[in-house]
Amino acid sequence: MDRVPVLKLGDILIVSIQIDLQDQSVLALQEDLADKVVATGARGVIIDITAVEIVDSFIGRMLATIAAISRMLDAETVVVGMRPAVAITLVELGLSLGGVRTALNLEKGVALLNHLEGSRIAAAVQ
Amino acid sequence: MTTPAELPVNSNSDVVLVRQHVRTTAIDVGLSLVDQTKVVTAASELARNALVYAGGGQVRVEIVHNGIRKGLRLVFSDEGPGIPDIEQALTDGWTTGGGLGLGLSGSRRLVDEFDLKSAPGEGTLITVTKWAR
Numbered sequence: 001m002d003r004v005p006v007l008k009l010g011d012i013l014i015v016s017i018q019i020d021l022q023d024q025s026v027l028a029l030q031e032d033l034a035d036k037v038v039a040t041g042a043r044g045v046i047i048d049i050t051a052v053e054i055v056d057s058f059i060g061r062m063l064a065t066i067a068a069i070s071r072m073l074d075a076e077t078v079v080v081g082m083r084p085a086v087a088i089t090l091v092e093l094g095l096s097l098g099g100v101r102t103a104l105n106l107e108k109g110v111a112l113l114n115h116l117e118g119s120r121i122a123a124a125v126q
Numbered sequence: 127m128t129t130p131a132e133l134p135v136n137s138n139s140d141v142v143l144v145r146q147h148v149r150t151t152a153i154d155v156g157l158s159l160v161d162q163t164k165v166v167t168a169a170s171e172l173a174r175n176a177l178v179y180a181g182g183g184q185v186r187v188e189i190v191h192n193g194i195r196k197g198l199r200l201v202f203s204d205e206g207p208g209i210p211d212i213e214q215a216l217t218d219g220w221t222t223g224g225g226l227g228l229g230l231s232g233s234r235r236l237v238d239e240f241d242l243k244s245a246p247g248e249g250t251l252i253t254v255t256k257w258a259r
Contacts, residue, residue, distance in 0.1 A: 056170040058174060063185045085162070085164075
């Protein structure tokens with residue numbers, strides 16, 4: 001089974017999915033990410049799916065689950081790089097990924113996380 | 127790529143191989159990128175269903191013609207327990223396997239033709255077709 005590497009950049013964890021995901025790899029990634037969020041105290045997770053050609057209901061559910069788990073561990077998840085054909089297919093499949101934040105690319109994903117962190121600090125100061 | 131092809135669906139890695147084969151054939155048929163993505167996604171859902179609910183099965187991937195139109199047809203068959211209530215199984219959100227319940231209903235929306243034959247104890251046969259535009 002291929003494992004997807006989790007990279008750390010400052011307090012953000014970055015996962016770039018470059019392989020055709022098997023179901024086991026998807027489950028392993030969920031656990032790896034949850035462990036790493038806690039171990040590093042990361043405040044954000046970015047999942048880059050630029051290279052992912054299809055997102056079916058299993059992978060879609062994985063994205064939603066990772067977002068939910070990270071949120072519970074005090075980190076926000078942003079999915080970046082979704083291809084237009086994948087977005088069209090997901091909506092038609094009936095999966096709109098309501099609870100998952102998205103950004104068009106890695107740069108915008110990082111900016112979104114910084115913005116979220118900024119509002120969180122502002123809220124804490126008040 | 128040779129067609130028709132019979133591919134086994136007996137493991138998670140088979141599901142990945144089915145996706146790859148369907149993608150290659152969809153390109154041969156001349157489906158648009160969006161239609162390729164839709165039919166590969168449907169194939170992934172149906173292959174996983176065969177694996178999860180029937181313990182495995184197979185899929186036949188073939189190129190079909192209707193006049194000058196070309197299409198891609200996938201025939202999934204398994205000898206699993208079958209589906210007692212097909213209408214219910216095709217409802218969004220209905221699942222007996224702990225999933226999201228979008229596999230069958232969602233796949234039906236992603237293809238042009240969808241036919242499901244099943245009876246308890248007699249396995250399941252699902253035929254889907256996507257036509258090039």
